[in-house]
Amino acid sequence: MYKYNTKGLHKILFSHGRRTETPVFRALRGTGSRPGQSGFAWAVVRRGDPGAEISFPSTENSIVRCKKAAIRQHRLPASTYHGSMNPPLTMQRAQGAATTMPPTLPQPLRLLETSPKPPASADVVVIGGGIIGVFTAYYLAKRGLSVALIEKGRIGAEQSSRNWGWCRQQNRDARELPMATRSLELWDQFAADSGEDTGFKRCGLLYLSDDEAQIAGWAKWREFAITAGVTTHMLSGSEASERGRATGRAWKGGVFSPSDGTADPAKAAPAVAAALIKLGGTVHQNCAARGIEMEGGRLSGVVTEAGTIKTRAAVLAGGAWASSFCNQLDVRFPLATIRQSIVRVSPLAQQLPAALAGPNVAVTRRPDGHYVLAISGRGRADPTPQLLRFAPQFIPMFAKRWRNVFPGGLEGMRWGHETRARWKLDDITPMERARILNPRPDAAGVRETHRRAVKLLPALREARIANTWAGYIDSTPDGVPGIGELPQVPGLILAAGFSGHGFGIGPGAGHLIADIVSGSQPIFDPKPFDPARFNASAWGKVADF
């Protein structure tokens, strides 16, 4: 049972996807509510009315839209959200435990029920329940360490459920290839060891092109990849046309990487978190880390909104929030977030390729039969103080990718993940105000993505657009993640900046981070990921996607 406090609310629309058995809206002031019914209900509450309370049994199937609405948190003051599509509504469980969660996400995602109250101490605290945080925590728990995983919103709800799901070695930067190769093995091993379903399968990835320079580039990458033991097949024109027959046209060439695959972003991070719980680790959603405590020049605790966890080691796997968190600790971590949009369409009678990258659009089949459509690298850069601060370091990145990155709007300022402002440890922080980064999809990008996908695969004309969403990609200046202990904060390991390709390498990254924390032999060389490289004045080589 959840309760909304509508104090100060102007207008709100609740829509329920399924019938509810108990009265849905209670004590609702205004017009249009239909107690006990499914369907739509409009409630208009005049400004200045004393707060009305709305209760209903489940939030999972509810869509809440607000216009000109200001929704005030029930108990915690000073947290006001201004209305928009799917705003980060703040709720409280009827039992009184402080918890906030938006009622719906635009993307599908398995929900885990966990307690927001963390333990008083743990061997390791992992901050952030995306794919990197959950795999890190899982591999630490496998070593017998007590692990508390804290997530300000919901497991997997930011980048890790908003991506295409590609797990690839194909076209990987040399620095990341060993991590990619080991990750593919670990995806398989995780399923066998845990019995949890991440949706991972080695379906192979197909790339098609008419551009001879691009085909030559793939051939060159293949020569290098063979030396690393990676199998990938160059396709002649007739082979590419045959493999890509769903496109209904001839191609000059292509490449197929049979050992690569996809996992299901709707299932993967929650599956790993569930496996962590089976191993004795604890998971705490709606629990933001506000900062850290130091003792004797070393990390001694993680301060959360629900109390301090005493620990000697913590991992910051905070994705798009990592740089602003580092800023609180006087650590400079250059990060730029790019807003990328996705279109999801309904299943089709005709089966299309599982994972296909055409010249200017990519199409991926999800295990539930839906397809996700996206344009590789295309996104909006929303100006924020952080973006401006680090802009000089991103010049080589923008020089390489400027054709696909467009100026954005105020979306980044609105969410507050790139604030440079300092926050207090005993007050609500930007992470609690925006439990889940849920930026607006780029309307022009969505239209263009759909147009290109239908052109590539004409059968998609029959598919209905199910929904669209966007995610903020956390990019470093060289497009390679930062993984390693921060010398300024002994005991704190940074693991962020996965630059748009961290989902597939989640298991390998998590294993490496667990190796670093536990002082074990690293599964592969961690040197290329050392965050110290960001302090060097020289620009690093920018990774290809």
Ligand SMILES: Cc1cc2nc3c(=O)[nH]c(=O)nc-3n(C[C@H](O)[C@H](O)[C@H](O)COP(=O)(O)OP(=O)(O)OC[C@H]3O[C@@H](n4cnc5c(N)ncnc54)[C@H](O)[C@@H]3O)c2cc1C
């Ligand atoms: C549109 C799109 C398409 C993509 N496609 C692919 C793809 O096909 N293949 C691929 O490999 N990668 C892809 N990526 C990139 C991939 O999704 C990311 O690199 C990866 O998910 C990053 O995982 P993460 O755990 O570092 O970050 P996230 O998944 O963003 O998780 C970080 C978590 O930390 C939490 N958090 C932050 N600060 C705090 C705090 N202070 N306290 C508590 N919790 C906190 C956040 O709430 C969040 O849940 C794509 C990304 C996008 C947006």
